[in-house]
Amino acid sequence: MTAAHNTIEPMDEASLLAGLEGVAPQQSGSVWMRPAEAIAAGLLVGIIALLLAGVVSRYVFSLPIVWIDEVASISFLWLAMLGSAMAVDRSEHLRLTLFVGMLPEKVQGLANTLALLLMALFLGVMLRPAYEYAIEESYITSAALNIPMSFRAAALPVGVGLMLILAVVNALKGSTLRQVAISVVVIAVVTMLLWLVGPGLKQIGNWNIPIFLVGFVALFLVLGVPIAFCFGLGTLAFLTFTTSVPVFVMIGRMDEGMSSIILLSVPIFVLLGCVLDATGMGRAIVEVLASLLGHVRAGMSYVLLGSMFLVSGISGSKVSDMATVAPALFPEMKRRGHRPPEMIALLATGAAMAETVPPSIVLIVLGSAAGVSIAGLFTSGFAIAMVLLLVLAILARWKARHESMAGVRRAPISVIKKAFLVAAPALVLPFLIRTAVGEGIATATEVSTIAVLYAMIIGATLYGGISLKKLYSMLVETAALSGAILMILGAASAMAWALTQTGFAAQLVQAVQGLPGGWMTFMGVTILIFMVLGCVLEGLPAIVLMAPIMFPVARSLGINDIHYSMVVVTAMNIGLMTPPIGIGFYIACKIGNVSPDEAMKAIWPYIGALMIGLLVIAAVPYFSTAFL
Structure with missing residues (x-):
């Protein structure tokens, strides 16, 4: 959002006013992400056109088109996941940098590397459940279009996979080999310690809530991990080390939290x-x-x-x-x-x-x-x-x-x-x-x-x-900003579900x-x-x-x-x-x-x-x- 006093900002200072709302940042994405940007822009235009057609058919001709909501829902999830990947590419996911900014410059570099690799850890763990979720959805047929719901759910593994690649590339591109090695060792050691004390953690019940869903999330925030992934990592650690609930459940909750039909208006109002x-x-x-x-x-x-x-x-x-x-x-x-x-x-x-x-x-x-x-x-x-x-x-x-x-x-x-x-x-x-x-x-x-x-x-x-070039740029920026918003909503929904289940x-x-x-x-x-x-x-x-x-x-x-x-x-x-x-x-x-x-x-x-x-x-x- 802003780099003033290093308080809260996107992961790149060139995106100063991007944050969670509709102001187009100045940074453009990677060249090889251009196809994804074009698809996301097309999906946004398609969603608007579909919804307008639905309004006209319902209110002007009194002929509701029953399949519009299904097509819009499918397009919306793909827009959310591609947009979130674009936000990773453009470093536009919101994070807290108040404490990282207080560190010496060399330590700041290590913290940024650690944050990116923690993102990659979450995405790497979620990739298989996302794929399995898409496979499970293939057994469900949509009511109006009569097609497998895997056409919709496939957006999750594709988006998670893209974000994983981008997070790793960004970590390697902006870090020294020493910073990467230290970060990997820290993550491995902490994960091993949690696995070793896991049986004891399960015995303390809801005391795990302040440990994982408050303490761990706060720690990730301090380290500069983007907020969406702070929620995701905290919930992932909570479910993995303190419960017998499969991680697979998280994907369903994230899907539900980020793709509600009511939220379709979010990217449109951003535009x-x-x-x-x-x-x-x-x-x-x-x-x-x-x-x-x-x-x-x-x-x-x-x-x-x-x-x-x-x-x-x-x-x-x-x-x-x-x-x-x-x-x-x-x-x-x-x-x-x-x-x-x-x-x-x-x-x-x-x-x-x-x-x-x-x-x-x-x-x-x-x-x-x-x-x-x-x-x-x-x-x-x-x-x-x-x-x-x-x-x-x-x-x-x-x-x-x-x-x-x-x-x-x-x-x-x-x-x-x-x-x-x-x-x-x-x-x-x-x-x-x-x-x-x-x-x-x-x-x-x-x-x-x-x-x-x-x-x-x-x-x-x-x-x-507005010129066509400017309009296309606005569509791409809206997709990226909306993806950042919706990823936060999905991760927060999973965390809220975990809290209520306890x-x-x-x-x-x-x-x-x-x-x-x-x-x-x-x-x-x-x-x-x-x-x-x-x-x-x-x-x-x-x-x-x-x-x-x-x-x-x-x-x-x-x-x-x-x-x-x-x-x-x-x-x-x-x-x-x-x-x-x-x-x-x-x-x-x-x-x-x-x-x-x-x-x-x-x-x-x-x-x-x-x-x-x-x-x-x-x-x-x-x-x-x-x-x-």
């Missing part, structure tokens, strides 16, 4: 963010808000917050939102006397505020992982974002009490009209998305395809369009139900857990990992699913923007070209304002459920 960035539709929204509010005190702060709110409602990507808004507003804000650290603080917390505005990829993943209505999440998300927007706007107004207004004039009506006419097609999009999903007119997946088509047509006719979730329910204070105490625990996980893991893996455990507890205490979801997402995003580890904070610093040390001092009042908003949201369910 939508790229389209909006390329066409300048997001900038048009910023300009119309600036013409309306720029002349009032704290006006540019209001414009920044309002832009984050509206642009987020189109792209669903925090990185894309911040990269669109900051360059358009920061020069004028500086002229009015705003200090850069204050601007970064407002940008970062504004991105956290806007996370619940549809179409939020986090909300889509949460709905899939926790079985919560996405239409309900989208409806509630607007109201929750408004609460957070209000507290940030109040603080911004107080901060701007000494703002220099010299030379600031109200924009002429003619300028406002022109800006509004230019931005109107873009302004329609977030409300189109929210209304279509919230009113049950279409699913999030269907709306995402309509939104992409709308943005492409409007972008081509009113905003200059009976830990049931024990947690009993423990929480015995706490004084009832549901309010549980809300406090939830806020703490997801703020910490938001700092370290980013939103998507934290949700997939914890949702199967936390939501049953919330339901047992009578907490509404939508209310609880809003608290979870808000807490997680405050953690995401909270220094010294919060990944989103460093993204904002990089985009605004401000030292994290300076911005860190300025952001705390804004974090405090968000915390006030979060406590209000947690204590008053009405804000989350009023419009359901």
